[in-house]
Amino acid sequence: MSVPQFDVKYVAHLARLHLAPDEETKLGAQLGGILGYIEKLKELDVTNVEPTAHAVPLVNVTRPDEVRPSLPHADALRNAPAQANGLFMVPKIVE
Amino acid sequence: MLNQLTISELAARLAKREVSAREAMQSCLDQITRVDEKVHAFISHDDADALAQAGAADQALAAGVTHAQKPLLGIPVAVKDVLAVKNQPLNCGSKILGKFISPYDATVVEKLKAAGAIVFGRLNMDEFAMGSSTENSAFGLTRNPWDITRIPGGSSGGSAAAVAADEAIATLGSDTGGSIRQPAALCGCVGLKPTYGRVSRYGLVAFASSLDQIGPFTKDVRDAATMLGVIGGHDPRDSTSVPQPVPDYAASLTGNIKGLKLGLPKEYLIGGLDPEVKAAVDAAVKQFEKLGAEIVEISLPHTDYGVSVYYIIATAEASANLARFDGIRYGARVDGADPIELYSRTRGAGFGAEVKRRIILGTYVLSSGYYDAYYLRAQKVRTLIRNDFLKAYETVDAIVTPTTPTAAFKIGEKSDDPLQMYLSDIFTISCNLAGICGVSIPCGFTKNPKLPIGLQLLGKPFGEETLLKIAHAYEQSTLWHKEKSAMLGQ
Numbered sequence: 399m400s401v402p403q404f405d406v407k408y409v410a411h412l413a414r415l416h417l418a419p420d421e422e423t424k425l426g427a428q429l430g431g432i433l434g435y436i437e438k439l440k441e442l443d444v445t446n447v448e449p450t451a452h453a454v455p456l457v458n459v460t461r462p463d464e465v466r467p468s469l470p471h472a473d474a475l476r477n478a479p480a481q482a483n484g485l486f487m488v489p490k491i492v493e
Numbered sequence: 494m495l496n497q498l499t500i501s502e503l504a505a506r507l508a509k510r511e512v513s514a515r516e517a518m519q520s521c522l523d524q525i526t527r528v529d530e531k532v533h534a535f536i537s538h539d540d541a542d543a544l545a546q547a548g549a550a551d552q553a554l555a556a557g558v559t560h561a562q563k564p565l566l567g568i569p570v571a572v573k574d575v576l577a578v579k580n581q582p583l584n585c586g587s588k589i590l591g592k593f594i595s596p597y598d599a600t601v602v603e604k605l606k607a608a609g610a611i612v613f614g615r616l617n618m619d620e621f622a623m624g625s626s627t628e629n630s631a632f633g634l635t636r637n638p639w640d641i642t643r644i645p646g647g648s649s650g651g652s653a654a655a656v657a658a659d660e661a662i663a664t665l666g667s668d669t670g671g672s673i674r675q676p677a678a679l680c681g682c683v684g685l686k687p688t689y690g691r692v693s694r695y696g697l698v699a700f701a702s703s704l705d706q707i708g709p710f711t712k713d714v715r716d717a718a719t720m721l722g723v724i725g726g727h728d729p730r731d732s733t734s735v736p737q738p739v740p741d742y743a744a745s746l747t748g749n750i751k752g753l754k755l756g757l758p759k760e761y762l763i764g765g766l767d768p769e770v771k772a773a774v775d776a777a778v779k780q781f782e783k784l785g786a787e788i789v790e791i792s793l794p795h796t797d798y799g800v801s802v803y804y805i806i807a808t809a810e811a812s813a814n815l816a817r818f819d820g821i822r823y824g825a826r827v828d829g830a831d832p833i834e835l836y837s838r839t840r841g842a843g844f845g846a847e848v849k850r851r852i853i854l855g856t857y858v859l860s861s862g863y864y865d866a867y868y869l870r871a872q873k874v875r876t877l878i879r880n881d882f883l884k885a886y887e888t889v890d891a892i893v894t895p896t897t898p899t900a901a902f903k904i905g906e907k908s909d910d911p912l913q914m915y916l917s918d919i920f921t922i923s924c925n926l927a928g929i930c931g932v933s934i935p936c937g938f939t940k941n942p943k944l945p946i947g948l949q950l951l952g953k954p955f956g957e958e959t960l961l962k963i964a965h966a967y968e969q970s971t972l973w974h975k976e977k978s979a980m981l982g983q
Contacts (some may be wrong), residue, residue: 412606413856416841420964436801449872452703453928454690459732473596479826486822489831
């Protein structure tokens with residue numbers, strides 16, 4: 399599979415990342431090169447190979463469903479760009 | 494001068510009351526005043542807070558608290574700007590966190606404090622730990638204390654430079670693809686990446702959650718063993734930390750490595766390896782034989798695929814981890830007509846070029862239609878890479894390689910070619926993918942200019958005792974770790 403036309407605009411939208419036009423062009427070229435290099439993975443036969451998501455022998459690490467103290471409200475708001483009434487202020491979401 | 498001492502040396506002087514913690518801390522601060530304008534290892538440092546902690550350490554010493562109880566009592570330890578320290582700034586080398594002040598301590602910081610350490614400073618780094626040169630920081634670059642026209646390595650460039658320049662007795666960094674080991678090699682100090690799961694990641698701002706580990710930079714291997722003993726251990730707040738007891742790492746530093754088998758992977762003796770680096774590593778291998786170790790040629794057949802696998806998995810995980818920087822709950826904000834525009838503009842303004850590059854790449858490899866071809870395939874090749882190592886460890890106790898293909902390169906030399914920068918991580922990257930432990934120790938210098946060369950040792954999962962024993966035995970039979978940059982004028 400050859401490297402398809404890398405649609406930087408579309409991916410940037412998925413990532414909620416605003417790019418200036420010159421950034422888009424530059425990134426497109428650089429990422430095209432990197433993806434070209436990564437194509438070498440296609441050389442390998444991975445039939446019947448299990449994927450490794452993480453390298454530790456841990457599964458389903460849980461704790462008892464008990465209420466425990468969490469970050470105090472005031473601390474959580476301390477770094478907020480905008481706040482009111484003990485809540486984070488955001489642009490209107492629902493009409 | 495006190496800032497030039499190791500943890501062991503300073504602890505001994507403090508215990509005997511020959512010097513005070515305040516004097517030791519002041520000595521580090523004086524060194525920062527002397528050299529940091531050139532080196533720029535530190536983004537910031539809160540001197541009043543550091544000296545207050547030192548005062549508290551002196552009170553504890555006066556009250557009879559010993560280093561057996563608190564192994565780092567009175568020892569100045571600086572931390573990479575990616576670790577949460579309560580009431581101190583947390584920026585990860587980025588603009589996007591704005592004036593963020595951390596409301597909590599990372600687990601490793603809690604442990605350092607409980608062990609009596611003076612935790613100070615915000616050490617410079619590549620933004621969000623993405624980089625190999627510390628040229629990607631929003632707070633300016635850090636320079637190599639051995640040659641200020643060269644990079645210190647990255648992403649923990651500040652952490653390595655601070656130890657090499659005697660601005661701190663020890664530091665903490667983080668390693669996702671080599672970000673502790675590579676700067677340690679380029680700056681001539683010891684850098685240890687523990688086995689994945691050995692050290693809690695709670696309070697480490699995440700880059701790639703299946704690859705990140707926190708680890709120490711120190712002036713010798715014994716200090717690294719001390720630091721690992723303090724920061725290691727299971728943490729219920731990090732569900733990827735492993736409930737494995739923490740052994741007495743210092744006790745394994747017997748100096749005797751007779752009969753231990755060291756693997757030399759033939760795939761690591763590649764074309765791009767600098768001849769002086771090769772010569773230094775060859776000499777180290779001979780030294781290991783003199784010390785009684787047996788050298789075995791091994792093969793890690795999937796070595797060549799490591800960089801590709803890493804830049805799919807790490808960027809994919811990063812794209813998810815950095816989604817939280819959206820201008821809503823913390824950090825800098827650029828307003829928008831609706832939340833989506835706010836996110837987009839905030840992130841576009843707040844992230845640097847390398848971070849954007851990796852977020853875009855990571856988003857792409859996870860996106861519908863490409864997930865199987867890239868991300869899933871990379872995860873399968875990751876299994877093959879891990880299996881290469883596990884198979885090797887059936888016949889050897891540790892693996893020996895150069896840490897980097899070359900010594901420190903010039904500032905700006907690779908910053909225009911991201912792929913070239915990525916390829917320089919070839920020796921360190923597989924270690925994180927396989928989840929094993931690794932350490933870089935000084936093994937020589939290039940001739941002209943005099944630049945440090947690092948030797949990497951890779952150990953089995955949770956094999957740090959053997960790893961450190963081997964590293965220590967080599968170190969103690971050489972004098973590389975005692976050398977200091979002429980620039981420091983000490």
